[in-house]
Amino acid sequence: MTSGLSRKFAVSIERWPIAGAFTISRGAKTEAVTVVAAVSQGDCTGRGECVPYPRYGETAEATLEALNAMQEPLAEGLDRAALQAAMPAGAARNALDCALLDFEAKSSGQRIWTLLGRPAPRPCTTAFTISLGTPEAMASATAKAAHRPLLKIKLGGDGDDARIAAVRKAAPESELIVDANEAWTADNLEYLLAACANAGVTLVEQPLPAGRDEALARIKRPVAVCADESVHDRASLEGLRTRYDAVNIKLDKTGGLTEALAMADAAQTLGFEIMIGCMVATSLAMAPAMLLAQQARFVDLDGPLLLARDRDGGLRYDGSLVYPPEAALWG
Ligand SMILES: CC(C)C[C@H](N)C(=O)N[C@H](CCOc1cc(O)cc2c1C(=O)N[C@@H]2C)C(=O)O
Numbered sequence: 001m002t003s004g005l006s007r008k009f010a011v012s013i014e015r016w017p018i019a020g021a022f023t024i025s026r027g028a029k030t031e032a033v034t035v036v037a038a039v040s041q042g043d044c045t046g047r048g049e050c051v052p053y054p055r056y057g058e059t060a061e062a063t064l065e066a067l068n069a070m071q072e073p074l075a076e077g078l079d080r081a082a083l084q085a086a087m088p089a090g091a092a093r094n095a096l097d098c099a100l101l102d103f104e105a106k107s108s109g110q111r112i113w114t115l116l117g118r119p120a121p122r123p124c125t126t127a128f129t130i131s132l133g134t135p136e137a138m139a140s141a142t143a144k145a146a147h148r149p150l151l152k153i154k155l156g157g158d159g160d161d162a163r164i165a166a167v168r169k170a171a172p173e174s175e176l177i178v179d180a181n182e183a184w185t186a187d188n189l190e191y192l193l194a195a196c197a198n199a200g201v202t203l204v205e206q207p208l209p210a211g212r213d214e215a216l217a218r219i220k221r222p223v224a225v226c227a228d229e230s231v232h233d234r235a236s237l238e239g240l241r242t243r244y245d246a247v248n249i250k251l252d253k254t255g256g257l258t259e260a261l262a263m264a265d266a267a268q269t270l271g272f273e274i275m276i277g278c279m280v281a282t283s284l285a286m287a288p289a290m291l292l293a294q295q296a297r298f299v300d301l302d303g304p305l306l307l308a309r310d311r312d313g314g315l316r317y318d319g320s321l322v323y324p325p326e327a328a329l330w331g
């Protein structure tokens, strides 16, 4: 029991080197910048990690500031239910929502899935991401990962037909999904979707820029198309029904696991397939997403696999199989 002691709250920015570099259509990165929130009472600490994304106007410093502004409400007893209205969806709320969930689990001595009334998570097969590059460089990276069952291929617009053909040749057995990160246009959309269909790709993530994706509703889609930058939380689902077949749910977009679980149920009711995605981050950010992975058609939780080093006590990855978190890590 931890009641009677005052609740403490700490926030920090962490930097985790990436093994090599990670490139998508918007540029290259050599480190993952994360923000960690920790809620403590007595000897019990709950932690949550988020990744602020400049694409959505977020920075690590502003996220730190937004979380520090929650010191007083937390000291006055703000709980996870009240948090949903107290902060907007986004990375900052994710860190705090997950810290509160971890605290709920650790302070009660029960696993979080038991407290949430959900089935215990099982190991899942995650996608493994191949960075954007020349067709030759991508084929070479793909050949080294060709034993993996599911590969996520980053694309970038011009030359994507050659990239996807080279990748397929290098990994004839793997299931391929691709992520254009908004780099295609209404003019090359049908041509590049056909190139993906010819290569046996099963999903194309965010081909067109968010807000300029209406062409998706006008064409026959030969491959399932998944929203990422176009979808954030439950409020953004309804408008996407004619454009997308699937939605990529990320805790950094929904503002935590609480909204993500509700969003997954709402998305499935609307007929969307679910992908559970991540940013480049440590196992602490992946652990809560394991609860959602259970109902996802595509699991994309390979963030720690791209790091030079994960945090101590991180998730167990056996090839592409990722195991649920130990209680000491999260939940
Ligand atoms: C380890 C993989 C890259 C994670 C996942 N498989 C994935 O593809 N996620 C991307 C998100 C890309 O991550 C980016 C992109 C970017 O321009 C800047 C950043 C990051 C990130 O993780 N940190 C910085 C802010 C996806 O699905 O689109």
Ligand SMILES: [Mg+2]
Pocket: 179, 181, 205, 206, 228, 229, 248
């Ligand atoms: Mg994406």
